[in-house]
Amino acid sequence: QKEVEQNSGPLSVPEGAIASLNCTYSDRVSQSFFWYRQYSGKSPELIMSIYSNGDKEDGRFTAQLNKASQYVSLLIRDSQPSDSATYLCAVNAGGYQKVTFGTGTKLQVIP
Amino acid sequence: SAVISQKPSRDICQRGTSLTIQCQVDSQVTMMFWYRQQPGQSLTLIATANQGSEATYESGFVIDKFPISRPNLTFSTLTVSNMSPEDSSIYLCSVGDGASYEQYFGPGTRLTVT
Numbered sequence: 001q002k003e004v005e006q007n008s009g010p011l012s013v014p015e016g017a018i019a020s021l022n023c024t025y026s027d028r029v030s031q032s033f034f035w036y037r038q039y040s041g042k043s044p045e046l047i048m049s050i051y052s053n054g055d056k057e058d059g060r061f062t063a064q065l066n067k068a069s070q071y072v073s074l075l076i077r078d079s080q081p082s083d084s085a086t087y088l089c090a091v092n093a094g095g096y097q098k099v100t101f102g103t104g105t106k107l108q109v110i111p
Numbered sequence: 112s113a114v115i116s117q118k119p120s121r122d123i124c125q126r127g128t129s130l131t132i133q134c135q136v137d138s139q140v141t142m143m144f145w146y147r148q149q150p151g152q153s154l155t156l157i158a159t160a161n162q163g164s165e166a167t168y169e170s171g172f173v174i175d176k177f178p179i180s181r182p183n184l185t186f187s188t189l190t191v192s193n194m195s196p197e198d199s200s201i202y203l204c205s206v207g208d209g210a211s212y213e214q215y216f217g218p219g220t221r222l223t224v225t
Contacts (some may be wrong), residue, residue, distance in 0.1 A: 042218075043217060093218045099214060103152070
């Protein structure tokens with residue numbers, strides 16, 4: 001069974017610190033990887049997509065992908081209280097648009 | 112990204128009744144998806160809806176319980192039939208970007224069954 005695994009948290013970091021969120025996946029043919037942010041009571045919002053090994057940076061967010069280790073991570077620099085949310089990792093195996101979501105990691109940024 | 116709306120935003124329904132949830136997109140999209148998110152849980156895909164063809168259901172979900180329509184490239188409905196309290200959940204539609212596999216979500220419908 002294809003799985004996407006995340007630590008449920010909560011992950012607590014002080015304001016201004018780097019938050020590191022991790023995700024592992026089981027399907028070796030996975031090709032597309034996504035991070036979604038979900039505030040309480042809201043729907044998921046896509047914040048990062050990554051398709052090849054290495055780092056991808058967008059503002060304070062950096063996604064890191066290591067296909068050999070089947071591992072994808074999200075770094076949030078200079079964390080702000082407004083970053084407090086649940087972060088969902090999602091993986092697509094290619095050839096079909098269905099994605100599999102992890103259970104999410106709850107991030108708390110402490111002022 | 113597309114602007115997606117859902118109706119109703121929330122509803123409280125009685126056991127045994129049915130509710131139809133609408134999903135409207137402001138641009139034409141090939142693929143639409145319906146998810147369920149139970150309290151404190153992640154997203155579970157119910158089905159994929161392509162225009163002009165039958166919806167494809169995931170394991171554990173059946174057409175009789177969750178009939179889906181996709182009459183055109185901007186609209187879809189999900190019906191939750193013969194509801195029980197276990198159907199209380201947030202129902203989300205999403206649209207797919209065919210090139211990037213990215214998905215974008217509507218605001219969701221919060222359903223409570225009493």
